[in-house]
Amino acid sequence: MERGAIGTHLKNQPDEWKIEQGMHAARLPILDQTGPDPEGRAIPPEEYVPFKDEAAIRSVGDPNKLFTEEREGWEGYIEWEEYTDKKAKAHKILTSQNFPPPPEFQLGPIPGTNPVLEGVRWKMWHRAIGGALNTIADISWDTVMKEKHPEMLHLLQFPYNGEPPKRLVTAKPVTPNPLHFVRNHGGIPNIDRNKYRLDMDGLVARPQSFTLDDLMDESKFPRMEKLVTIQCSGTRRVEQIALYAGEGDEMINAPWAEGAIGTARWVGVSLKKVIKACGGLVGEGKHLELYGADTYFKKNNVMNYVVSVPWSKVKANEVMLAWEMNGEPLPKIHGYPLRVVVFGYIGARSVKWLYRIKAIEDPSMAPVQSQEYLYFNTQIGKHNQRMTDGIQIQEMPVSSAIMSPWSKQVVIHNGKIHCKGWAYSGGGRWPERVELSADGGFSWYTVPVENMSEKHRYAWRTWEMDLPCDVEGWIEIVCRCWDNSLNTQPLQVRAAWNWGLHVTSSAHRISIYSVNKTHEITRKRLAEFDERGVPFGPLTVPTEWQVQSWDDYRGYFEKNGPRDAETEYNSRDMED
């Protein structure tokens, strides 16, 4: 066949070989085979043509008067949920112009920078609204620089999403605050603790407000302290991206690795007691809607960050209103002065900069609850998705990750590879057993219990182990966990791949080049490198000297016979 529709369209671009091989797929047109042409019709990607209706935007009014801070001492907090009119105005501004599409980082390569992604569209949206949102991106980044560890990996600069590097993720069983991952959905408000109040309303008997001192008053509310692991449902998403591209919003689907999980000792009060102080739920009140002071953007609408948790979870004392993280007041970036910590649920429910709790009948209709953090079947995607096709993610399943060694690393060892990492299960379950395989998931070794951190009801366990490995060359080390309910992880990424790239629950796999020094030939070869003062790495650099003597080579064939078995066709007799 001649070159078909796809090739014709591409007109010999310089990177065509890579496009043909799926290595630069962002530039590969969609192939529509539903028409009359059996080879299909190439549909080029949408082109970005900027537009901006300045008059329409101006007609909305002065942003500095419209989009102002709601409360004194609450810098960066704009109230949206109470003002339908204000939301409509913001919507008009956003729909009177367009914005560049999100940068491609799945079908093209993930940038090799730190920050990895910048959040250009998010910055543009905030500046388009203006008012109190005009400078929040810069202020937020300053807070990152002040509060987070200098070695953080910044997945997204704004809204800030960052995780620690592998060497620091499990350095301690309790994550130091500057290293705790951050997954913000908007700018970071700056709230004066003395001006702080929490409003509790909706279907409670006596709606009321609480200051931070009210909540801290132990004569009113028993204090609660708990070691809790918070995990983003995007943890290890990069493995799903490496397999197949999914939905690509740079913010929503930042390419998280294994560090979007952290463990802290939180202090606060049980939300149950606060609801009790309001006389309890009334009517059909069955869910608690939680409001964060950060501003969130979704499909050209502007809003506060809102989700909900069911009463059953609150009733079990698994929802804490926390002001302390590892013995310190909450860092600003983690929700100062008060945040929610929902034990055993994804981080998205643990609302930061909490300013309101509303008791409602049904789960929140806010987009973070209803449109995002949805878990789809593999066949659901851009072509057919509906919100109700997804399971709303609350409890996280059992998972685990290897923090050392790193994928593609050459490991020189004496028959055992030292590995370390974490294991976690949501919903109050805990890791009972961690297993490692050096043969791609066929045989499994149990991590000795003395090499695991303590068992807690809502926290991860860190672990380390010397994994027996005789085999050399490229191997796959796989890690899986069994929790106390004996749930475990499927072994392949595809088994749990989904369009939203959430909940990478498959066993963690890393490719390792195993060099086993207990093998005599290997030991001698490494000694040669040493003697010649040539480093062994990089792996793919060819060895510059002869790897075997000619005497040895000839001796081999003298002893074992020639390369080709004797047949009538390699005999020298031409007469046959």
Add this chain to the structure above:
Amino acid sequence: MERGAIGTHLKNQPDEWKIEQGMHAARLPILDQTGPDPEGRAIPPEEYVPFKDEAAIRSVGDPNKLFTEEREGWEGYIEWEEYTDKKAKAHKILTSQNFPPPPEFQLGPIPGTNPVLEGVRWKMWHRAIGGALNTIADISWDTVMKEKHPEMLHLLQFPYNGEPPKRLVTAKPVTPNPLHFVRNHGGIPNIDRNKYRLDMDGLVARPQSFTLDDLMDESKFPRMEKLVTIQCSGTRRVEQIALYAGEGDEMINAPWAEGAIGTARWVGVSLKKVIKACGGLVGEGKHLELYGADTYFKKNNVMNYVVSVPWSKVKANEVMLAWEMNGEPLPKIHGYPLRVVVFGYIGARSVKWLYRIKAIEDPSMAPVQSQEYLYFNTQIGKHNQRMTDGIQIQEMPVSSAIMSPWSKQVVIHNGKIHCKGWAYSGGGRWPERVELSADGGFSWYTVPVENMSEKHRYAWRTWEMDLPCDVEGWIEIVCRCWDNSLNTQPLQVRAAWNWGLHVTSSAHRISIYSVNKTHEITRKRLAEFDERGVPFGPLTVPTEWQVQSWDDYRGYFEKNGPRDAETEYNSRDMED
């Protein structure tokens, strides 16, 4: 090489070819390669040499006086736990003789009978003790015949283990009592409800006894009603056996299929309220030891059936003392007059014929808790097992099974295969999504939500679906479930295989011969069978007539060229 140690030992037995192929492995000697012979040394299996020390047995005393029923109106109940001396006497009787090894049903074939296994050793043990245990096997079997459905599959005749056939497992979302699976560990006591009492002692403030009327008195105890699925951790064990043999006690490891799960509406009281009526726990009381009136045998010791549940489970109102099952008094075989129902735990904790609850500090040391129902890593087995290497099984993980079609069935369809089955998750989690694959687990279809039974916190969901399948020939249909915590099942049996053959949590796979009548060639071929009045099955019976006309055959090669591509070696020119 010459025939080695294994073959020599076998001396050309008539079934040697099957032994060589691993098809009759019970007769295959163990191969010890740790000695000097590089081929290894064959170790033949232990031979059974009966012995019986009649004098020692007689010296124990008269069984009809020693092993008598403990309470009036409690037929078949012998109290063991209170009498160390009685236990010692029973132990002496059992160790003064030996018993035949359990029948082999893993390395050899599973019998094709109903009952599948008889429980010969168990019957012998009971008769060896004598007294009230002498006739209990026969009495129990009479109860099976009276109370269970005539179509039950009797996995083990005594102690009775039975499950319904696939066509009846999911016929209704609530299992009718006669079809509910039974996994008894001893004989069935026959208890007069008016002579019944439950003793509550140990670490409670006010130890006391309750009659059934006390517990049923709603002025004392609020009544509780709940739909609960009980599952044996041995469910689907037959898949593990088919892969590799594990521990082989016929009773402990009966070859359960997918029917060791049942769902009933239970009525009773919360154990929490009964403990409250005893003034609550005192001291270090943290676990509740549950005593059943049935007699159990383990490693030559005789005892009552005893397990424990943690207080946290009781506190959450997840432990019921139940007297009613689907609107009827408990059948005798299910624990009449009172049993425990532990929501979301394996059936082994739901003690039948409950006569005592003791509050204790630590989990029970009784063998059912400490030595059985343990979940091991794949490398743990006969050669190295310790009790503490196993996770004590409490909550069951997410699982599912296909009830129709059956494995190896030929299914003639019009592009969709109708499937039905169940899905379940322990610990109060519930199936959120059931998925089916017709391609061995590569692509997955979601069962439409309207084809699933209702969502309950402690119950399974039954489901059915028309699964799209274009492919013909041998296929594998796979079923998996995602629960509300997004846990799912590993895809291969090996991923979860374990020595105790417990908790078959891998996705359920069946091999189906797919015959797709929407394919023209297939439609015509089936019509030929019809016209000739020849049944299509069995599949492996060769078709007796020519499957293609010679005209068609010749026409094919005329049109498409000869079978072999033209090369210099199939040309007729000999001079080359």
